Amino acid sequence: MPKPVLIRSTYYLRVHVPRDVVNQAAGTTVVLPVGDRDCRVKLTTHAKVSLRTKDWPEAKKRFATAHAALETYWDTLRSGSTSLSHKDTVALAGEVVATFLQVLEEEPGSPEVWKQVAKLDANAREGKSNSLAGPTPSTKVTDMEHRFGELADAQLARRGLIVDNESRNRLIRRIAVAMEDVSRVSFARATGDYSEIDTLKKYPNYEPKPKQHPGVHDERGGVTFDEVIDEEVRRRSAGRDAKPMSSSAERKFRRAADEFAKHRKSKRVDTLTAQQADDWKWSMLNEGKLSNSTIAQRLQNLRTVVEWARRHALGNLFPSGNPLELVALPQRQGVNSADRTYRFCEAKLVLEGARRETKPELRWLPWMCAYSGARIEEVAQLRPDDFFQSADDWFYRITTKGGKTLKNQHSKRTVPVHPDLIAEGLIQFVQAHSSKPNQRLFPRRSQGNVAGWVRGKLGLTRKDLAPNHGWRHLFEDLAMRAGISDSAKTYITGRSTGRSAEGYGKSDAMLPGLATEMRKLPSFLPR
Known part of the structure; x- marks a missing residue:
């Protein structure tokens, strides 16, 4: 399975053009999504583009999106040129x-x-x-x-x-x-x-024509995967405050459905069986080209498309349940969370380094993650109007308002600002931007910038360390040692396993107790 390649200190996508299209591809240009940019890539016998990150987890995400677009382009080459209406x-x-x-x-x-x-x-x-x-x-x-x-x-x-x-x-x-x-x-x-x-x-909307794979029949009389995905895209775009499906998400679902359709030689959803999906899983496992994680993700994506079809049919399709629920996902050997976590000496090195930086994402995001266990993409979206004071304590809201995105509903929360962050000057930094209350405090590429800084300038190259996510595990360990209640810890980190944590932050009356729990967390560095 292709994966990011490290060249000097930056990860790249570098893959060979498939033999059957190498002559057609040579000299052509394809646009690949990399992070928040579209990158033009001229093809030779291979495709090569910088993923613009030094962070391994981020590189894997960017690689997957760009590689999916590249494989769509190979399919286009195989289909030959087309005419535009x-x-x-x-x-x-x-x-x-x-x-x-x-x-x-x-x-x-x-x-x-x-x-x-x-x-x-x-x-x-x-x-x-x-x-x-x-x-x-x-x-x-x-x-x-x-x-x-x-x-x-x-x-x-x-x-x-x-x-x-x-x-x-x-x-x-x-x-x-x-x-x-x-x-x-x-x-x-x-x-x-x-x-x-x-x-x-x-101007009308451009509507891509669904591609037909050789040997795949688009039978009449039944709903197809393409129709299900088209309908889901339409539904998500409906309404004044809609949140449309991203093009990268649409591509990954279409890819999984197309690959499964090629295997079973039919694009109809209503005739799908669990046995067919299980056969597809074993054919990929036996072929040995894809990792277990990738195979599991494709099965999960297919399961999601089938679930959309069930919802669209209001339960009339597969009334006994999603057939893919019966298919066991392949397991893989994961990385121990302790290996991904910052060691205390590493954490101190990063926070000391952040004190010397002037770029806002390098100065503040490591500190905010260290004192909250938040996912970096959550705090990187914050705006001045997300911060507020209640009595003598400061807080910030992690929400989806203003176009922000979160992992799930449990991620919405109100986080107390630890006294160490106030002493470092975080609130002064926020207030200095109060004239633009709806503007992001940190750039959109903050996640990659911080990870690259940790790996590059600070020299923390331990392979399993997660430069951004490692704070999350460390915060939880320190919170447990400090005696912070499980419910408060669960709520502050935005976990989905809490019970009494459901009450935290629902009203201002709960905020003082939450701030009291946060103050139990010990300081990382002397002030």
């Missing part, structure tokens, strides 16, 4: 417009720049880019290619599409027209006019 072409051009307007929303630049951009775009559309040559049909094609060709190629790569020449040329022409919207709206914003909010409504 008129609606598809307009939809893809609309996505180009949406990307520009999103990136430039906060800082659109100057009106003069957009006047110049609009002029250059118009000249290209008319074949007048070269002021010394008269426009001809030939110069128009050349100018459009030079001006808009890379935008078209980037959008096709982002969607993993390989299209025929006519479809590509049609997309270039459509993007050339669509860029008028970018220039017009950006010019208006640059002058202070943000009133135009309906620009994107005229």
Whole structure:
């Protein structure tokens, strides 16, 4: 099974192109999701891209997402080029417009720049880019290619599409027209006019065509995996405050369903049996190419899709229960949690190092994780308005408000600020940003930044150590030693095994008791 490769101090995705598509792939470009970015990767006999992290657990997550997108591209190459319909072409051009307007929303630049951009775009559309040559049909094609060709190629790569020449040329022409919207709206914003909010409504949504695998039958008369996933995507996008399914999540579910469909040679959900799923599991185990963990994850993803199908059918499908519940997941030998945990000498080294840093994520996130056992991605999302004072104690709320994401419902909680954090200056740091109460205190790449700093600058290279998650286990051990009640410890860390912890934080009346429990935690470093 491919896995991240460590080159110098950073992890990379580096995999060979499959033999059956290596000739088609050579020289082409694919866009792969890496963290919060889309990275363009030019293919040779292999694909190589930096995962932009020095943290092994984070590298594995980023690798899985990028590798899934890469395997989707291999499937696209195997299927050959396709043609874009008129609606598809307009939809893809609309996505180009949406990307520009999103990136430039906060800082659109100057009106003069957009006047110049609009002029250059118009000249290209008319074949007048070269002021010394008269426009001809030939110069128009050349100018459009030079001006808009890379935008078209980037959008096709982002969607993993390989299209025929006519479809590509049609997309270039459509993007050339669509860029008028970018220039017009950006010019208006640059002058202070943000009133135009309906620009994107005229563009349809792009709807990828489901891929058919050789030997897989899309039988009539029954619901298919593609239809189930399409419906789940639609349901999650419905409503004003909806939280749509991410593209990476959608890809992983489609991949599991497609692989299972290839194995059983049918995409119908309603005819699935537990025996078929168990046979698929054993075929993967016997093949020996995938780790037990990966196989278990694919079975779990398939189980989730089948459960969606049951919910969509309001219990009329598999009324006796999800057939995948009967399939035992393969087990693997995990890493001992004690090996992932910070040793006390390591914890002191990190906290002392953080005191010397000026970047907010390096200065404060290790301290906040050490004194709460929180997952770093939870505290990295905090904003100034998440902090509040009750009597003499300070707290912060870990919630999903404002677009934040949490592991589960139990992760929502109110965490007391330990006196050591106040003495270090955390509250002053938060209050210094109070003029922007809804803006994140820490950058989006905080998790990777902190892990890379721990591994690189501080030199903690012990393989099993989890640079970010290791605080969670250490906090729990110290809380137990300090006599913090189990219910308070469970609530503060956002665990889902608590009983009386359910009462903590539900009202302000419970907060003083929670703060009292937190004060029992001993100091890591002398002040």
